[in-house]
Amino acid sequence: MFRSRRPWIPALSLLTLIVVASAGGWLWHVSRAVVPPLEGQIPLPGLHAPVEVMFDRWGVPHVYARDSDDVWLAAGYLQARDRLWKMELYRRAAAGRLSEIFGAVTLPADRRLIALRLRRAAAAEWAAASPRVKRALERHAAGVNAVVSGLGRWNRPVEFQLMGIAPEPWTPVDSLAIGKLMAWRLAENRRGELVRGALARKIGVTEANRLMGGMPSWAPSIVEAANAAPAKPAVQTTAASASTQAGLKPGLSIRLRDPLNGGAGLQPRLSIGLRDPQDGGAGLQPGPGRVRMAIRADADATLDAALPPGLEWLALTSRATGSNSWVIHGSRTATGRPLLANDPHLGIEMPSIWYEMHLVAADLDVAGVTIPGAPFVIIGHNQKIAWGLTNSGADVQDFYVEDVDFAKKRYRYASGWEPLTIERREITVRGRSRPEPYDIVSTRHGPIVALENDWEEVPVFTGDDRPKSRPLALRWDAVARGESAGAFEAIDRAGSWQEFVDAVRRFGAPSQNFVYADVAGNIGYAMSGELPVRAAGDGSVPTPGWTGASEWIGAITPDRLPALLNPPSGRIVTANSEIDRGWSGSMTRDWTAPFRTTRILAEIGDRSDLDVNAAMELQRDVRSPMADGLMDALERASQGPAMKRAEAEARTAVDRLRLWDRRVDGRPVVTLYEAFVRALWRRTFADDLDAALFAQFMEYGLAEYYAGVLPLLDDPDARWWDDIATVDRRERRDDILLLAAADALIDLRKQFGDEANWSWERIHAAHFTHPLAAGGRMLGWFFSRGPVPVTGDSWTVQKNSVDRRQPYGVGDVASYRQVIDVGAWDNTRAVNTTGQSGHARSPNYFDQNRLWARGEYRRFPFSRNAVEQARVARLLLVQDEAK
Numbered sequence: 001m002f003r004s005r006r007p008w009i010p011a012l013s014l015l016t017l018i019v020v021a022s023a024g025g026w027l028w029h030v031s032r033a034v035v036p037p038l039e040g041q042i043p044l045p046g047l048h049a050p051v052e053v054m055f056d057r058w059g060v061p062h063v064y065a066r067d068s069d070d071v072w073l074a075a076g077y078l079q080a081r082d083r084l085w086k087m088e089l090y091r092r093a094a095a096g097r098l099s100e101i102f103g104a105v106t107l108p109a110d111r112r113l114i115a116l117r118l119r120r121a122a123a124a125e126w127a128a129a130s131p132r133v134k135r136a137l138e139r140h141a142a143g144v145n146a147v148v149s150g151l152g153r154w155n156r157p158v159e160f161q162l163m164g165i166a167p168e169p170w171t172p173v174d175s176l177a178i179g180k181l182m183a184w185r186l187a188e189n190r191r192g193e194l195v196r197g198a199l200a201r202k203i204g205v206t207e208a209n210r211l212m213g214g215m216p217s218w219a220p221s222i223v224e225a226a227n228a229a230p231a232k233p234a235v236q237t238t239a240a241s242a243s244t245q246a247g248l249k250p251g252l253s254i255r256l257r258d259p260l261n262g263g264a265g266l267q268p269r270l271s272i273g274l275r276d277p278q279d280g281g282a283g284l285q286p287g288p289g290r291v292r293m294a295i296r297a298d299a300d301a302t303l304d305a306a307l308p309p310g311l312e313w314l315a316l317t318s319r320a321t322g323s324n325s326w327v328i329h330g331s332r333t334a335t336g337r338p339l340l341a342n343d344p345h346l347g348i349e350m351p352s353i354w355y356e357m358h359l360v361a362a363d364l365d366v367a368g369v370t371i372p373g374a375p376f377v378i379i380g381h382n383q384k385i386a387w388g389l390t391n392s393g394a395d396v397q398d399f400y401v402e403d404v405d406f407a408k409k410r411y412r413y414a415s416g417w418e419p420l421t422i423e424r425r426e427i428t429v430r431g432r433s434r435p436e437p438y439d440i441v442s443t444r445h446g447p448i449v450a451l452e453n454d455w456e457e458v459p460v461f462t463g464d465d466r467p468k469s470r471p472l473a474l475r476w477d478a479v480a481r482g483e484s485a486g487a488f489e490a491i492d493r494a495g496s497w498q499e500f501v502d503a504v505r506r507f508g509a510p511s512q513n514f515v516y517a518d519v520a521g522n523i524g525y526a527m528s529g530e531l532p533v534r535a536a537g538d539g540s541v542p543t544p545g546w547t548g549a550s551e552w553i554g555a556i557t558p559d560r561l562p563a564l565l566n567p568p569s570g571r572i573v574t575a576n577s578e579i580d581r582g583w584s585g586s587m588t589r590d591w592t593a594p595f596r597t598t599r600i601l602a603e604i605g606d607r608s609d610l611d612v613n614a615a616m617e618l619q620r621d622v623r624s625p626m627a628d629g630l631m632d633a634l635e636r637a638s639q640g641p642a643m644k645r646a647e648a649e650a651r652t653a654v655d656r657l658r659l660w661d662r663r664v665d666g667r668p669v670v671t672l673y674e675a676f677v678r679a680l681w682r683r684t685f686a687d688d689l690d691a692a693l694f695a696q697f698m699e700y701g702l703a704e705y706y707a708g709v710l711p712l713l714d715d716p717d718a719r720w721w722d723d724i725a726t727v728d729r730r731e732r733r734d735d736i737l738l739l740a741a742a743d744a745l746i747d748l749r750k751q752f753g754d755e756a757n758w759s760w761e762r763i764h765a766a767h768f769t770h771p772l773a774a775g776g777r778m779l780g781w782f783f784s785r786g787p788v789p790v791t792g793d794s795w796t797v798q799k800n801s802v803d804r805r806q807p808y809g810v811g812d813v814a815s816y817r818q819v820i821d822v823g824a825w826d827n828t829r830a831v832n833t834t835g836q837s838g839h840a841r842s843p844n845y846f847d848q849n850r851l852w853a854r855g856e857y858r859r860f861p862f863s864r865n866a867v868e869q870a871r872v873a874r875l876l877l878v879q880d881e882a883k
Contacts, residue, residue: 040874047202059844076143137172179484219594329570338517342388400545482508620855637734675744679874
C-alpha cells in the first residue's frame with residue numbers, strides 16, 4: 001500500500017481545519033452576543049428624565065425626550081450602540097491614524113490627511129461654536145461615551161475585538177473633524193484640475209480645453225431652468241406664512257447674486273496581524289485566538305485601489321460622485337402640497353454612511369439621516385420644513401506648482417526665496433516597533449500633498465532630497481471657516497425660508513445645493529459655501545506658485561451666492577450641473593454633465609399631477625439621454641461609406657444596438673453598449689496619450705463629465721479620431737465608431753463568452769465590501785454582502801456608476817433615497833443601501849438592501865400615532881440612580 005512520505009500533512013490539515021472552524025465558531029458566537037437589545041430598560045448616565053425609544057421593523061429609532069439635552073445624549077448613545085466601528089474609522093481617517101490599525105498600506109492617506117490639518121480646523125470650529133451647539137455636541141459625546149465606558153474586552157463590536165483595539169473616549173472635536181472629512185470627500189474637482197493640467201502639458205492648453213471645456217451651450221442650469229416657465233397658480237398662504245414673513249410672495253422668483261458682480265445680496269480579543277511589506281512582512285505574531293491578515297500595497301496600484309474597501313474616497317484623485325434632488329411646488333402636484341425628493345450618490349460603504357433617526361423633544365421634532373459620529377439630521381424634515389442637498393462642485397481648492405530648494409528648506413516666490421514651514425509629526429504604524437516620522441512641508445499656499453507627475457503618493461522629504469517632479473501645494477481655506485455643526489443644528493430647528501437660508505449661509509464647506517419646501521407651500525433653492533476670488537486665472541489647472549500672479553485676493557461669501565424662492569416654473573432641479581449661467585464670477589469648469597438634469601426636467605415636464613409615486617418612479621429611472629448622442633452617431637456611421645469597410649463584428653454590434661431603447665436595464669444589449677463606450681474612448685485617445693494619462697483622463701470623463709468623445713461628436717474630422725498608428729490612412733469619426741463597435745463585441749465574447757452571459761445587472765453587480773474583508777475569505781464572507789444585481793450606469797437618474805478601474809463594477813450609488821410629501825409627513829418614503837446596524841449578525845445589518853436594489857421604499861413615520869403603529873420594539877432609557 002502506498003504511504004505518504006509526509007505522514008504529518010493530514011494531521012496538519014486537520015489541525016488547520018479545527019483552528020479555522022474554532023475561529024469561525026468564536027466569531028459567530030461573539031458577533032451575536034454584541035448586538036444591542038431593542039427592548040427593555042437601560043440606565044443612561046446624565047439623563048434629566050426617562051427617554052422613550054420606539055424602533056420600527058428596520059431598526060430606525062424614534063426618540064422621545066423631555067428636552068434637547070436628553071435627545072442629543074440619546075442620539076450619541078444610539079449611534080454608538082449601532083455604529084461605533086464606523087465612527088472609529090471616520091475619526092481615525094480625519095486624524096490621520098488609520099495606519100495604527102491597518103499598517104503601512106494607509107500611510108499615504110494618513111500623511112495627506114495629517115497635512116490637511118482637519119482636526120486643527122475642527123478645534124477652531126469648536127472654539128467658535130455657539131453655546132447651544134457646544135451643548136448639543138457635548139451631550140452627544142456623553143452619550144457615545146456611555147457606550148464606550150461600558151464595553152469590556154469581549155462585548156466590544158467584533159471589529160474592535162478582531163483588531164485588538166479599544167475605542168477611546170469621544171469628544172466634540174471628533175464629531176466636527178468628521179464634518180471636515182466629509183468636506184474633503186465632496187471637494188472633488190481636484191481630479192479635474194490635475195487631469196486638465198496634465199493634458200495641457202501634453203497636448204497644449206487649446207486642445208485640453210476642448211476636451212475638458214465644460215458644459216455645452218444647450219445644457220440647462222439650476223437657476224435658468226427654474227425660471228424658464230410661466231408661474232402656475234400658487235397655493236394660498238396665511239398671513240403668518242413663511243413667505244409673508246420674508247416679504248416674498250408665492251410665484252415670485254428671488255435670485256440672489258454676488259454684489260461684487262453687479263447683483264444684490266440677500267440681507268437676511270481575536271486580533272488581525274496587519275503585515276508591513278516594507279518590514280519584510282513583520283507584524284503581529286499569531287497566537288491563541290489570533291488570525292493573521294496581510295494587506296499588501298501593489299507598487300503599481302493607485303492609492304485608492306490600495307486603501308481598505310469603502311475608504312477609497314480618501315485618495316487625492318478619488319472619483320467624483322453626484323446626487324439628485326428636486327422640489328415641486330404644490331400647484332404642480334396632485335395633492336396641492338410641495339413634493340421634495342433627494343438621493344445623494346456616494347461610494348459604496350459597508351455599513352452605509354447614513355444612520356436614520358427621528359428626534360423629538362419639547363423644542364425639536366426632526367427626522368432623516370445623520371452621519372455616525374454627529375447628532376444633527378443632514379437630509380430630512382421637521383414639523384414645518386423639508387430639505388435635501390446635492391454637491392455643487394464649486395472649485396474651492398487650488399494646486400500650486402512650487403519651486404522648492406529642499407537642501408536649504410526654502411521655496412521661490414516672486415523675486416526671492418521664502419522659508420518652508422516644516423512641522424514634524426509621527427505616525428504610529430501597526431507592525432512597526434517605532435513610529436514613522438513625517439514632516440508636513442508647507443508653503444504660503446498650503447501643505448505639499450503630491451508631485452506634479454505622481455498624484456497619489458504623498459512626498460516624504462528628507463535632507464537634500466530632490467523629488468522626481470515638482471511638488472504641488474494645496475490651498476483650501478473654506479475647510480477652516482464656516483460651521484458645519486452650527487448650520488445643521490439651525491436647519492433642524494428652522495421653521496421658515498428666512499431661518500433656513502440664514503442657516504445655510506453658515507455652512508462653509510463643502511459647498512452644496514440645498515432644496516427647500518415648507519408647509520406654507522413655498523419651495524426654494526440656496527447654494528452654500530465660500531468661493532475664492534483669484535487675482536488671475538480660474539483655478540482650473542495647477543498654477544505656478546512662484547510668480548505670485550494667481551493668488552487668492554478675497555472670497556465670495558455665502559450670503560452672495562445664488563438663491564431662489566418660488567420660481568415661475570414651479571420646480572427646482574439640482575443634479576450637480578451648472579448653477580447659474582448669469583453668474584459673472586468663476587464657480588468651476590468641472591460641472592457634471594447635464595444628462596441627469598435634462599432627464600429629470602423632461603419627466604417632470606409641465607405635469608400638474610405629480611405625487612410620491614411619480615417621484616419614486618423618477619428616482620429609479622434608467623433611461624439614458626447620454627446614450628442618445630452616441631447611438632445616433634453610430635447609426636449615422638452605419639448608413640455612410642465607412643460601413644462598407646467595417647468588420648463583420650461591427651455590423652453585428654450595430655444591428656444589436658440599433659434596436660436598443662436606451663434603457664440601461666439588465667439586458668445583454670446594455671452590456672454591449674457599455675463595452676462600446678469604453679472601446680470608443682480607447683480608440684479615440686489611447687494612441688495619443690501615455691497609458692497613465694489616458695487612464696486618468698478616461699476615469700475623469702467617464703465619471704459623468706462632458707468631456708472626451710462627447711465634445712467631438714459633432715466634428716467628424718477632428719484630429720483625435722485619426723489613429724496615429726495607421727500611417728497609411730486617416731480615420732474619421734465614423735471609422736472609429738464602427739471599429740469601437742467591433743471591439744466591444746470581440747471583447748465581450750472573449751471575456752464572458754456567449755451573449756447569454758452578458759446580463760448587465762449581473763456583470764454590473766454591486767459589492768458591499770467591509771473594510772476588514774481584506775483579512776481573508778472568512779472575514780469577507782462574514783462582514784461583506786453581495787454581489788447585488790443592479791441596473792443604471794454613470795449617466796442615468798438611477799445612478800449606479802460604472803467603475804472604470806474594475807471594468808463594469810459599481811463605483812458610486814444612491815446612498816439613500818428619500819421622497820417627502822411636505823406637510824403629510826407620515827407619507828414620507830425612504831430607503832438606505834444596507835441597514836441601520838453595523839453589527840453583522842443584527843437583523844438590521846442589510847435588511848433594507850432588498851428594497852434598495854429593487855427601487856422600492858419603506859415608510860418613514862413621523863406622527864406619534866404612525867410611529868406607534870409601526871413600532872416593533874420599545875426601549876426605555878432611564879436615569880442611572882447609581883450615578
